[in-house]
Amino acid sequence: MADLDAIFKAYDVRGTVPEQIDDDLCRAVGAAFARFAADTEGATRILVGRDMRPSGVRFAAAFAEGAQSQGLDVVDLGLCSTDLVYFASGAHAAPGAMFTASHNPARYNGIKFCLTGAKAVGQDTGLDRIKAMAADGVPGHLGEPGRLSSLDLLDDFATHVRSFVDVGALAPLKVVADTANGMGGLVVPAVFDGLPCDLEVMYGELDGSFPNHPADPIQVENQADLRARVVEVGADVGLAFDGDADRVFVVDERGEPISGSTTTAMVAAGVLEKEPGATILHNLICSKSVPEIITERGGTPVRTRVGHSIIKAVMAETGAAFGGEHSAHYYFRDNWRADSGLIAALHVLEQRSKAGVPLSEMRKPFERYVASGEINTEVPDPLAVIETVAAAYPDGDQDRLDGLTVDLGPWWFNLRPSNTEPLLRLNLEAPTRDECDAHVAEVLGLITGPA
Numbered sequence: 001m002a003d004l005d006a007i008f009k010a011y012d013v014r015g016t017v018p019e020q021i022d023d024d025l026c027r028a029v030g031a032a033f034a035r036f037a038a039d040t041e042g043a044t045r046i047l048v049g050r051d052m053r054p055s056g057v058r059f060a061a062a063f064a065e066g067a068q069s070q071g072l073d074v075v076d077l078g079l080c081s082t083d084l085v086y087f088a089s090g091a092h093a094a095p096g097a098m099f100t101a102s103h104n105p106a107r108y109n110g111i112k113f114c115l116t117g118a119k120a121v122g123q124d125t126g127l128d129r130i131k132a133m134a135a136d137g138v139p140g141h142l143g144e145p146g147r148l149s150s151l152d153l154l155d156d157f158a159t160h161v162r163s164f165v166d167v168g169a170l171a172p173l174k175v176v177a178d179t180a181n182g183m184g185g186l187v188v189p190a191v192f193d194g195l196p197c198d199l200e201v202m203y204g205e206l207d208g209s210f211p212n213h214p215a216d217p218i219q220v221e222n223q224a225d226l227r228a229r230v231v232e233v234g235a236d237v238g239l240a241f242d243g244d245a246d247r248v249f250v251v252d253e254r255g256e257p258i259s260g261s262t263t264t265a266m267v268a269a270g271v272l273e274k275e276p277g278a279t280i281l282h283n284l285i286c287s288k289s290v291p292e293i294i295t296e297r298g299g300t301p302v303r304t305r306v307g308h309s310i311i312k313a314v315m316a317e318t319g320a321a322f323g324g325e326h327s328a329h330y331y332f333r334d335n336w337r338a339d340s341g342l343i344a345a346l347h348v349l350e351q352r353s354k355a356g357v358p359l360s361e362m363r364k365p366f367e368r369y370v371a372s373g374e375i376n377t378e379v380p381d382p383l384a385v386i387e388t389v390a391a392a393y394p395d396g397d398q399d400r401l402d403g404l405t406v407d408l409g410p411w412w413f414n415l416r417p418s419n420t421e422p423l424l425r426l427n428l429e430a431p432t433r434d435e436c437d438a439h440v441a442e443v444l445g446l447i448t449g450p451a
Contacts, residue, residue, distance in 0.1 A: 007110070008131045010419040011122045011309060014101050014110030017055045021109055023062040025134075030066025030097075032133035033113060034146075036126055037095040038072060041116055045073035045146070047088045049080040050099035051183050051244050053208035055109050060099050063111070068146035070138060076150040079206065081183040081245035083340040084157045086118040090336035091156065093117070100183075100244040103216035106209045112244075118336035122309035158190040164332065165346045171353035172196045173236040178226035180215035181207040184241035191342050197349065202229060215243035218327060220257055227255035237352060237359055239345050247328040248341030250348055252359035261287035264324025265294075265366040267347040271322040272297040281314055281323030281331070283307075284402055285414055285427045289368040290324070305402035306416070312337045326374075326427070370436040372413075372428040377447050382417035382424050389415055389446045411439050415447075 002025050007015035013029065015021045037043035046067050050056035064074040077088055082098045089096040095115045101108035113121040113130070121127055175197045179185040185204035192199045202225060203212045213222050217240035230238040230251055238251030250258040268280045268290065279300045282290045291301035304314045304323070308331070311323045315337040323331040330344035331337055355362045379385045386404045396406040403416030403425075411430035418425060424447060430436040 004131050004135050008127060009123075011120075011127075011307065012110055012112045014104065014108060016107050017109050021055075021059070023058055026059040026062040026111075027066040028134040028137070029111065029130065030063035031070050031138040032066075032130045033063075033095075033097060034067035034070040034072040035133060035138045036130050037115060038070065040126065041095070043072065043095050043116065045075055045094050047075045047077055047085065047092065047094050047096040047151075048099070049077035049082075049085040049088070049096070051081075051208070052079065052181070052185075052206035053099070053101065053106070053109050056099040056208075059109060063097060063099070064148060068148065069141060071141045071143045071146050073146040074148050076148065077153060078150065079183065079186055080154070080157075081187045081342075082112055083246045083335075083338060083342065084153060084187060085112075086114060086336060086338035086340070087157045087160055088151075088153050089114050089116060089118045090338070091153075091160070092151075098244065102244050102246075103214065103218070103242045105214060114338075118338040120309035120312045122307070125309055154187070154190050157187065158193065160335075161191045161340065161342045161346065162195070164334070164343045165350040167195060169350055169353055170196050171356075172198065173349060173352065174198045174200075174234065175237050175239065175349070176200045176202060176226060176230050176233065176235045177239040177241065178202040178217075178223070178229075179204050179241050179245065180217070180222070180243065181205055181210050181212060182215040182241060182243035182245055184245040187245055187342065188239075188241065191346070200229075200233065200235070202226060210243075215241075217242055217247070217249040223249065223251060223257055227251055227257070231255040237349060241341055246339055246341055248330075248345045249328050250345070250359075252363060254360050256360065258359075258363055259287070259367075259371065260324065260326040260328040261290055261371065262363055262366045263328065263344065263348065264326075264330065265290045266351050266363070267324060267330060267344050268294050268299065268322060269297055269366075270347045270351045272299045275321050278321035279318050281311055281318070281320045283311065283323075283325045284405055285326040285374075286324065287326075287369055287371060287429055288412070289366060292368070293366060303401070308339060369429045369431060370433045372426065372436055372440050375426040375440065375444070376418075376423045377426065377444065378421070378423055379447065380422060382422060385424060385447055386415055386417070389443065392446050411435060413439070413443055415443070
């Protein structure tokens with residue numbers, strides 16, 4: 001069997017096909033997840049979806065065989081987005097598994113898991129147990145094997161997504177969506193059906209070879225075709241989805257990208273209009289403008305560590321209505337605290353419709369600082385380097401919520417170690433581009449040491 005330590009990540013399973021992930025591995029993981037779900041919450045069935053990667057068909061089938069061998073029924077959701085699986089898990093009260101490698105290249109595949117109600121399954125909340133059972137083998141089930149059925153939830157999912165906004169308030173905006181040959185090509189048209197928007201879908205054909213560009217919109221170069229098309233056709237908004245369509249990046253009518261932080265602030269403003277005084281989460285990489293805007297709009301900001309299982313847990317603890325991450329994951333309490341790029345996209349369209357001004361104007365009050373973006377540096381001992389950097393700023397307000405955050409008043413930075421590689425991830429924000437660049441050079445000098 002494959003090296004499980006190499007493919008079991010902090011929040012999911014991911015690896016290359018067939019070197020790291022094959023049918024036998026998926027069968028073993030299916031049995032392990034079924035046993036975990038049955039032992040943890042008494043589950044009797046599992047929902048299984050897959051993205052457009054060709055290997056997903058046989059991998060999902062092998063996974064289902066493993067789960068059925070433990071006596072659990074399997075409901076095949078077919079082709080779907082990750083947020084559709086979360087919806088299914090919540091609406092149909094069952095654990096779920098989604099075969100996807102999200103934004104990774106075509107040679108990859110993987111599995112995302114959730115318990116009933118889209119409850120996150122991460123390294124500390126069950127993934128380690130699933131890995132151990134898959135490695136050791138799950139004891140045979142003495143009863144009858146589970147049954148296999150199928151369920152099409154696309155229309156129900158689309159109705160659910162539209163319920164988060166006032167459809168009657170939407171203006172007849174021209175929207176271009178680049179779905180990058182990913183699952184957005186299936187779910188985006190379904191959600192927009194019946195809305196007053198004029199939707200154009202780019203690269204809507206489901207093709208796991210990604211013939212046009214990688215399905216990784218956090219890399220701004222992968223937004224190039226969308227940005228050009230928005231300007232060419234005079235669109236009001238551009239939307240860039242990743243491979244499994246659970247994340248979205250927004251582009252304004254000038255073809256300029258909008259950061260995940262700014263989108264978080266925009267969506268937060270819309271949520272607070274509907275639910276005054278709500279608690280809103282933001283991870284500690286988000287711009288300082290996010291908690292400022294939440295406070296100014298009468299909400300309660302709560303700062304969290306990075307990562308979906310963490311944000312979902314804090315949402316459960318605080319009752320937060322919404323949570324956003326700089327990486328374009330947007331979580332909604334009424335979506336079983338799960339993330340959905342499509343729900344966030346409709347919130348942005350609703351805000352743009354109500355504002356009555358171009359998105360390039362609407363975004364300005366939400367953008368108060370200049371961010372570096374995430375800068376990765378390979379170092380031999382990340383934790384030692386963090387201590388070196390911390391010692392260089394004794395007068396800064398420091399915390400260790402997630403890596404090292406140092407707030408020096410006008411500017412701040414966070415330095416986090418990677419979960420899987422000897423990397424440090426630097427995010428820095430300052431009032432101006434010149435100040436941001438100068439401080440980045442300063443901190444990078446500390447990270448890399450003398451030349």
